[in-house]
Structure formats: C-alpha cells, structure tokens
Amino acid sequence: MMQPTPRIHTREDHPDFVDLDWVIPITEWTTDRLVEMPTGIHRHAVVFVAYQDGIYAIKELPTKFATHEFDVLRAMEGRSRHTAIAVGHVQRAWLDPHDEWSGAVITRYVDHAFTYRSLITGGGFGTRRDALLDALAGLLVELHLQGMFWGDCSLSNSLYRWDASSIDAIMIDAETSRIYDMLTSGQRREDLEIMTLNLAGEMADIAAQHGISLDDADMDLGDEITTRYHRLWKELTTSLIVTAGDHYRIRQRINRLHDLGFAVEDIDLIPVDDGMNVKIRVRVGGRQYHSERLREITGIDISENQARVILSDLAYQEAKFGGASGTGKDIAAMKWRSNILEPLILEIVRLIPEADPYQAYCDYLGFRLATATERGEDVPNAEAFTAWIELGFPGLMETPTAT
Numbered sequence: 046m047m048q049p050t051p052r053i054h055t056r057e058d059h060p061d062f063v064d065l066d067w068v069i070p071i072t073e074w075t076t077d078r079l080v081e082m083p084t085g086i087h088r089h090a091v092v093f094v095a096y097q098d099g100i101y102a103i104k105e106l107p108t109k110f111a112t113h114e115f116d117v118l119r120a121m122e123g124r125s126r127h128t129a130i131a132v133g134h135v136q137r138a139w140l141d142p143h144d145e146w147s148g149a150v151i152t153r154y155v156d157h158a159f160t161y162r163s164l165i166t167g168g169g170f171g172t173r174r175d176a177l178l179d180a181l182a183g184l185l186v187e188l189h190l191q192g193m194f195w196g197d198c199s200l201s202n203s204l205y206r207w208d209a210s211s212i213d214a215i216m217i218d219a220e221t222s223r224i225y226d227m228l229t230s231g232q233r234r235e236d237l238e239i240m241t242l243n244l245a246g247e248m249a250d251i252a253a254q255h256g257i258s259l260d261d262a263d264m265d266l267g268d269e270i271t272t273r274y275h276r277l278w279k280e281l282t283t284s285l286i287v288t289a290g291d292h293y294r295i296r297q298r299i300n301r302l303h304d305l306g307f308a309v310e311d312i313d314l315i316p317v318d319d320g321m322n323v324k325i326r327v328r329v330g331g332r333q334y335h336s337e338r339l340r341e342i343t344g345i346d347i348s349e350n351q352a353r354v355i356l357s358d359l360a361y362q363e364a365k366f367g368g369a370s371g372t373g374k375d376i377a378a379m380k381w382r383s384n385i386l387e388p389l390i391l392e393i394v395r396l397i398p399e400a401d402p403y404q405a406y407c408d409y410l411g412f413r414l415a416t417a418t419e420r421g422e423d424v425p426n427a428e429a430f431t432a433w434i435e436l437g438f439p440g441l442m443e444t445p446t447a448t
C-alpha cells in the first residue's frame with residue numbers, strides 16, 4: 046500500500062516540517078527534534094520541536110479546527126504582537142476530518158515565555174498578581190480593539206513573559222476565536238464573561254491542588270480584570286472635546302495613548318458647536334508604540350515595556366553625549382547602539398545564556414539607576430556593569446522553567 050502523504054502548508058522563513066513523521070500521531074513521535082517544554086492545561090496533544098532557528102509548538106486537532114486556528118492567528122499578524130505566530134497547518138487527508146489527529150497547527154514557540162503556573166506561590170499569584178491582572182486586561186483590550194473575539198480567554202490559553210517591570214501576556218489558543226471589523230459591546234461583554242468563568246475554574250483548581258478551601262481561593266481575578274479592562278477601554282476609545290485652537294490638547298491626548306503603549310493609527314478632528322470646539326477621535330492600533338519605535342531606530346524587536354525602558358536609556362545617553370539636531374540624534378543613536386547596547390547584550394548572552402538578554406539589560410538599567418540614586422550622581426556604564434556582574438546580577442528576572 047502507498048504511504049499516506051500529509052498536506053503541509055507553511056510560511057516563508059520557517060522550516061518546511063517535511064522531515065517529521067506525520068503518518069503517525071505526534072504523541073508517538075521519537076524524533077530527536079522533540080524538546081520538553083512546560084505547558085498549561087490542555088485537551089489536545091501538543092509537542093515542541095527544535096530547528097536551527099528556534100522551537101515550534103505543534104498541536105493536533107481535527108482538520109477544520111487546525112485550519113481555522115491557523116487562519117485566525119495569521120490574520121492577527123500585523124494587528125497585534127500579542128498573539129502566537131502561525132507558521133503552518135497540516136492535513137492528514139487519509140483520515141476522517143473529524144478525527145482528533147486529522148490536522149495539526151504549527152506555531153512559533155514564544156521565546157522566554159512561561160506558563161501561569163510558574164507564577165503561582167502558595168495557591169495564589171502573590172506579588173505578581175497585580176501585573177498579571179494588567180497583562181490580561183491589556184491583552185483583551187488590544188485584541189478587542191483589533192476586532193478579535195477570543196471566545197476562550199483563560200490563564201492556560203495565554204503565555205507570559207517578563208516585560209521590564211511588568212508582565213506581557215500572549216494569546217496562544219485561537220481555536221474558538223473569530224475576527225470581525227469591529228466587536229459589538231455585547232460580544233466584548235460575552236468574552237469578558239467567558240474569561241471570568243474560565244479563571245474561576247482555574248483558580249478553583251489551583252486552590253484544590255494547594256489544599257486551600259474554595260472559600261479562600263482567589264476567585265476575584267476575573268472581576269478585577271473586567272474592571273481594569275473597562276477603565277482602559279474607556280480611556281482608549283472616548284472622544285475628547287476641546288476648544289478649537291487648543292492644539293496642545295491634541296498632542297496631549299496622543300502622548301497619553303503612547304504612554305499606555307498604544308500606537309495611534311488615525312486621528313479625526315471634527316468641528317462641533319459651530320466650530321467653537323473640536324472633537325478629537327482617535328483610532329488606536331496595537332500595543333506596540335515603543336517596540337515599533339525601537340525597531341525603526343535599531344532593528345531590535347522586543348516587547349513594549351522593554352523597548353520603553355531601552356528607549357529612555359537612549360534618550361539619557363543622547364542628552365549626555367549630545368544629539369540635539371536631527372543628524373546629531375541619528376549619530377548619537379548609532380553610537381549608543383554599537384558602543385553601549387550591543388557590547389553589553391553580547392556580554393549578557395555570554396554570562397547568562399539562558400536569560401532573555403533584553404530583559405536582563407532592563408534589569409541592569411534598574412541596578413544602574415538605583416546605584417546612581419544612592420550616590421546622588423551618574424554612574425558610568427563600565428563601572429555599573431562590572432559591579433552588576435560582581436554582585437551576581439541583582440534584580441535579574443530569570444525566566445521560570447518549572448512547569
């Protein structure tokens with residue numbers, strides 16, 4: 046009998062995955078490419094495979110769901126940097142398409158990410174709780190602004206990364222998601238209700254695992270995320286009415302959105318009250334304002350708050366070493382990149398290869414600032430960096446590896 050052949054759809058700049066044994070279920074694979082990675086709770090079979098340029102997650106599920114998940118994640122690319130990157134999908138056409146292993150979806154493993162389980166201490170999220178709430182509220186707002194109805198927001202369906210002093214959440218499971226031009230408030234409410242229900246279930250499980258009674262479990266996460274969600278949504282979407290001529294108010298509004306990390310795509314200035322006032326209506330883009338700016342200047346692609354911190358380091362160095370004029374600024378940025386940032390990043394990779402190097406750089410900047418504050422004067426990089434190494438990298442946020 047002829048060997049059945051899978052249909053494989055992949056994207057450019059990624060492996061073609063043809064070397065994998067698609068004829069058998071992924072759980073039966075024995076390939077050397079398999080790597081163990083911590084996962085959240087999941088129903089479908091998931092494996093991780095390592096290639097030269099990185100690790101990929103492969104999830105097996107019925108064909109229809111696999112292609113749907115691929116399509117949704119693919120469509121989100123360019124809209125948000127907080128969804129998993131869809132790399133391919135596979136169809137085993139010789140099987141019934143409803144068969145659990147008839148299809149598979151391949152996503153790029155999210156580097157330096159960890160599951161919510163690594164954040165749990167003593168049955169709750171401890172000091173990380175606040176950052177986690179902001180991360181999930183921010184993620185839902187961003188996805189909703191981009192027209193995505195998630196349909197299954199939960200702790201397990203997201204992954205987490207340190208992002209300077211905050212946490213970045215990334216949606217990885219889009220099986221139930223749909224994309225619209227715009228969500229209705231009913232759809233947004235429904236998504237928040239699903240999230241609240243999912244989180245209550247997950248927190249009840251965590252409590253049970255830690256021998257905590259349900260009465261003492263942290264069951265308010267969903268409601269608190271909802272409150273933060275509404276606050277942020279309102280701030281991002283409310284139109285502002287200002288006196289015509291008060292141009293600085295327009296700048297102020299845009300700066301505020303940038304401070305929240307959101308890029309601004311379109312601005313409408315609509316005269317109201319017979320032209321006495323102007324209504325400022327802004328279309329907000331993804332939560333990637335600083336990461337895009339840093340990428341434009343340096344080509345470095347990192348998360349939003351890491352980029353914010355690193356850009357402020359650039360601004361500080363510029364102020365110190367000149368660069369007021371346009372060209373002066375460009376030259377100062379180039380000098381900063383090749384004389385300061387790159388050598389220090391290389392040194393970090395050499396000394397702490399398992400760490401996220403840009404997170405470690407942010408942690409180092411935190412140390413330099415604390416040292417300077419203590420002394421009441423600037424501390425040169427050479428001196429501060431040596432001290433940071435000698436003291437064993439104080440403040441370093443290590444990527445948790447526990448499952």
Ligand SMILES: Nc1ncnc2c1ncn2[C@@H]1O[C@H](COP(=O)(O)OP(=O)(O)OP(=O)(O)O)[C@@H](O)[C@H]1O
Nearest residue numbers: 084085087088089091102152153154155201218220
């Ligand atoms: N791109 C990825 N990078 C890192 N880890 C991933 C990735 N995709 C999936 N995982 C891990 O695998 C687990 C299961 O993935 P996922 O949630 O997509 O499957 P599932 O739970 O079986 O699907 P569903 O929730 O629809 O039943 C996740 O909790 C996560 O830990």
Ligand SMILES: [Mg+2]
Nearest residue numbers: 087201202218
């Ligand atoms: Mg899942």
